Amino acid sequence: MKRSSLVQFVSAVVLLLASTLAWSADTSMLRPPKGSKVAIIVFEDLECPQCSKAAPLLHDAAKKYNIPLVQHDFPLPQHPWSFEAAVNACYFDTQSLKLGDEYRLYIFQNQNYITKQNLRGVTEKWAEDHKVVLPFVVDPSGSLTAKVTADRDLGRRIPLDHTPTIYIVSDSGHGATVTEVPDLTQLYTKLDEVMKEAGAGTQAHKTGSPH
Numbered sequence: 001m002k003r004s005s006l007v008q009f010v011s012a013v014v015l016l017l018a019s020t021l022a023w024s025a026d027t028s029m030l031r032p033p034k035g036s037k038v039a040i041i042v043f044e045d046l047e048c049p050q051c052s053k054a055a056p057l058l059h060d061a062a063k064k065y066n067i068p069l070v071q072h073d074f075p076l077p078q079h080p081w082s083f084e085a086a087v088n089a090c091y092f093d094t095q096s097l098k099l100g101d102e103y104r105l106y107i108f109q110n111q112n113y114i115t116k117q118n119l120r121g122v123t124e125k126w127a128e129d130h131k132v133v134l135p136f137v138v139d140p141s142g143s144l145t146a147k148v149t150a151d152r153d154l155g156r157r158i159p160l161d162h163t164p165t166i167y168i169v170s171d172s173g174h175g176a177t178v179t180e181v182p183d184l185t186q187l188y189t190k191l192d193e194v195m196k197e198a199g200a201g202t203q204a205h206k207t208g209s210p211h
Contacts, residue, residue: 027178039068045163047079052108072151081116090144170198
């Protein structure tokens with residue numbers, strides 16, 4: 001087989017496998033939190049550059065539509081400090097969810113300056129600035145590590161192949177629907193569609209793409 005033909009064949013197989021995975025993805029376990037008809041769910045890696053770009057946009061959208069933003073940790077194996085940062089974020093969640101969100105956004109904003117070696121120091125300084133004590137051992141019981149692992153395992157069961165993976169989930173009482181948002185410029189359009197289908201009202205909002 002000529003090299004060009006071989007390359008075309010391999011490319012076709014890869015596309016077929018990707019298509020098969022997309023069709024076989026099991027998102028049935030994804031639902032809005034109790035009491036909400038619609039929510040945004042994101043699987044993110046705190047060391048992922050694309051996640052850092054998506055995070056503030058997702059927070060803004062959730063605020064504008066007055067719906068929950070559910071964040072699942074999906075630390076990738078090639079990122080040396082993302083798992084530890086996720087455990088730190090879960091610790092701050094135990095202090096308050098607002099604090100956990102602020103820590104995540106801070107880490108996203110400062111990705112380029114963080115290493116596995118200085119993550120602890122960066123986190124201690126952030127905690128001090130926010131008047132929170134960071135324990136010497138952040139997760140003595142292992143419960144926070146278990147939570148991050150459970151999030152990652154959930155993503156693997158879907159299965160995910162990239163971060164961020166963003167879904168809009170709705171539950172009208174007749175079963176949940178899940179809409180993936182692979183293109184952030186379509187986030188608000190998709191939200192409008194899902195909110196309308198779910199019969200959920202929005203606060204004052206004009207449709208537009210996030211910048």
